[in-house]
Amino acid sequence: ALKKTMALTPQVLMCGKASPGGVHCLGFLDRRLLWSLATKRPLSLDISRCESCRPAVFAWLQQEVTACNDALARAGKKTIALVHVKPAPPQPKKPRKVERRSFFQALFHSTAEGLQEIAEAQIERSFRFDASAWLRKQQAEACELFCGLALRDGCTACGLCTVVCPTGAVVLERGEHAALHFAGASCTGCNLCALHCPQGALELVPHFAGQREFPLDR
Known part of the structure; x- marks a missing residue:
């Protein structure tokens, strides 16, 4: 998500409620990450939905943005702008009709390998964001x-x-x-x-x- 943000002109960092391509939640941001993004190119941040969604995250982001903006101003760089991005219209989803009988016939006639594939497909894989590794890669x-x-x-x-x-x-x-x-x-x-x-x-x-x-x- 940060790579996508850096590719935008101008850079706008937002959550999934503002854009389907946004991050799940902006709560992972801190002043160091904001500094690394904002010193490369002007950065805008949409936290307008955070106050109603997660008040603690909203307070945290306000604190971190303020600290980063103070440092940016002292360094003679453009400060982070807080914006409100208009949400994109929802894309209609085409329902996939699956006959109940066909599903269970396919399930019970599957091989062991097929069942394993079905089980593996249900596993939600999540990855931890390593801020330090990202900062090193950006040579912040x-x-x-x-x-x-x-x-x-x-x-x-x-x-x-x-x-x-x-x-x-x-x-x-x-x-x-x-x-x-x-x-x-x-x-x-x-x-x-x-x-x-x-x-x-x-x-x-x-x-x-x-x-x-x-x-x-x-």
């Missing part, structure tokens, strides 16, 4: 909307932070110029790196300040 630049990392004295370069990081946002470079590299756009703010640091040398900070490399004293 981190800003103050993303989390930052602070490194205090005491780091022993054990590398445990890189092992527990689920998105690969923390990378340890060993050798003569040992350093800890941090990819702010990939960080989800889970805080696992800081919680598992044996020396308590890592701290996740709420706003990315631009530091991506932390040289390590041998």
Whole structure:
């Protein structure tokens, strides 16, 4: 759905109630995803139906859009416009008439393989959207909307932070110029790196300040 949104001119992100091609719900959006979309091209967002459908999602989106717009304005970029997209007229569905007797005859005379195919066809497959992977693919630049990392004295370069990081946002470079590299756009703010640091040398900070490399004293 995000790929379809990026192909639109202008970009308009909406839910399925506004357009059959929209996402199921806009509640998955956060300020980081909005920033990544809006910094590439001007973005419009239709949340006009959210307040009556899911009030909590509506409040969340208002908060995230406001935060993203503040950052966009400070960066001199066009802010996200809130719009109301007129719903497309419903497409008439042609009813498929199936005789009850024919259906059960086909069912009971099916082979085991046929029954398996019928059962598999009824399984609804759903896929989880991985925001961090999408942001990495878009090569999004981190800003103050993303989390930052602070490194205090005491780091022993054990590398445990890189092992527990689920998105690969923390990378340890060993050798003569040992350093800890941090990819702010990939960080989800889970805080696992800081919680598992044996020396308590890592701290996740709420706003990315631009530091991506932390040289390590041998």
